[in-house]
Amino acid sequence: MVMKCEEIREVMPDLASGLMAMTPEIGGHLADCGACAGKMEEFRRTMALLDEWKAPEPSPYFDVRLQARLREEMAKPQAGWATWFRRPVLAAALTVLMGIGVGLFFTKGGGIYSPGNNVVADSEVQAEPGTAVSDLQALEKNHDLYSDFDLLDDLEVQRDVVANP
Amino acid sequence: MATASPRPANGLQPAFIGGENFTDAEVMLRVRAGDESAFDFLVQKYRRPLVNFMYRMARNTAVAEDLAQEVFLRVYRSRQTYEASAKFTTWLYRIATNLAVNHARDTRHERPEVTVSLDEPDEETGTTLDVADGTVTVEESLVRRERMLAIRSRVEALPERQKLAVIMHKYQEMDYKQIADVLKLSESATKSLLFRAYETLREQLREFV
Ligand SMILES: [Zn+2]
Numbered sequence: 401m402v403m404k405c406e407e408i409r410e411v412m413p414d415l416a417s418g419l420m421a422m423t424p425e426i427g428g429h430l431a432d433c434g435a436c437a438g439k440m441e442e443f444r445r446t447m448a449l450l451d452e453w454k455a456p457e458p459s460p461y462f463d464v465r466l467q468a469r470l471r472e473e474m475a476k477p478q479a480g481w482a483t484w485f486r487r488p489v490l491a492a493a494l495t496v497l498m499g500i501g502v503g504l505f506f507t508k509g510g511g512i513y514s515p516g517n518n519v520v521a522d523s524e525v526q527a528e529p530g531t532a533v534s535d536l537q538a539l540e541k542n543h544d545l546y547s548d549f550d551l552l553d554d555l556e557v558q559r560d561v562v563a564n565p
Numbered sequence: 566m567a568t569a570s571p572r573p574a575n576g577l578q579p580a581f582i583g584g585e586n587f588t589d590a591e592v593m594l595r596v597r598a599g600d601e602s603a604f605d606f607l608v609q610k611y612r613r614p615l616v617n618f619m620y621r622m623a624r625n626t627a628v629a630e631d632l633a634q635e636v637f638l639r640v641y642r643s644r645q646t647y648e649a650s651a652k653f654t655t656w657l658y659r660i661a662t663n664l665a666v667n668h669a670r671d672t673r674h675e676r677p678e679v680t681v682s683l684d685e686p687d688e689e690t691g692t693t694l695d696v697a698d699g700t701v702t703v704e705e706s707l708v709r710r711e712r713m714l715a716i717r718s719r720v721e722a723l724p725e726r727q728k729l730a731v732i733m734h735k736y737q738e739m740d741y742k743q744i745a746d747v748l749k750l751s752e753s754a755t756k757s758l759l760f761r762a763y764e765t766l767r768e769q770l771r772e773f774v
Pocket residue numbers: 404405406408429433435436437
């Protein structure tokens with residue numbers, strides 16, 4: 401089977417960055433197809449240029465700091481009430497519940513409480529299923545609580561092509 | 566049933582011997598069973614790639630290290646719910662990607678344009694100025710630095726998903742399949758995403774090649 405230009409171009413990023421080895425089939429196509437050969441050369445140059453962007457090594461403090469943060473983490477009681485009460489989201493959830501209670505008390509059933517615009521900004525909290533927390537979070541219907549997990553899904557609606565002028 | 570062994574008083578963990586003979590998923594299951602040296606093994610294995618990844622996403626070394634630490638903390642916190650069904654690196658980079666994207670969104674109004682003075686310390690860019698050791702002239706060093714900053718700003722200017730794909734492909738050396746899994750895309754969509762991204766970069770970096 402003769403490879404099409406399109407198939408060759410698809411693998412050019414891998415070929416040019418050395419993630420994929422040149423095969424005789426691809427080599428043969430490049431030898432015969434000037435357009436693909438030219439494109440391949442451009443890819444190689446772009447890759448070489450991108451190599452110039454170096455990233456620094458982790459600093460000596462990285463491990464020290466990480467160990468300290470881990471020790472802190474390990475010292476925490478696992479999913480204990482005391483820990484969870486300190487969490488801002490839980491505090492917010494409780495506030496909402498109290499708000500509902502207070503609201504009901506003052507309006508004597510006449511008011512409508514809408515928790516929909518209660519913005520919870522904490523991105524740290526991940527619900528652990530089967531804990532008291534997840535129960536409380538199930539009570540808290542605020543969508544923002546969960547939006548953090550959906551960032552990647554969110555990215556999927558991004559229009560990648562259009563954004564490139 | 567094995568339970569977590571208490572940490573030695575000096576805070577050092579016993580080495581996780583032979584970790585390289587296990588898959589990361591197997592090591593993670595040891596972490597789940599309470600083996601802290603197994604977790605340390607993963608930290609040692611992935612600290613550098615993760616700091617690099619975060620550096621390229623956040624372009625600041627202090628922030629990059631903080632975010633990379635946060636990834637490890639989340640891995641540790643999630644050890645009880647970890648299931649070996651997903652490839653460990655996919656899971657790791659999904660956590661990292663979420664954090665990086667989230668950070669970028671939280672700080673997008675604070676981020677200054679790339680304004681760089683040429684005598685800025687190399688801390689922010691990760692370049693080394695070789696002028697001091699006499700291997701290059703000041704002019705060469707400035708040209709090199711300018712190129713580096715141009716490359717960085719062009720990569721940063723890519724749409725978010727393209728940027729993520731390029732950083733994972735070019736700098737983390739992940740293959741199409743892995744990147745596709747992290748970004749929840751098909752492999753062919755990932756290929757075309759990368760192709761478009763590199764085409765854009767080639768176009769925009771024309772003056773430097
Ligand atoms: Zn061709």
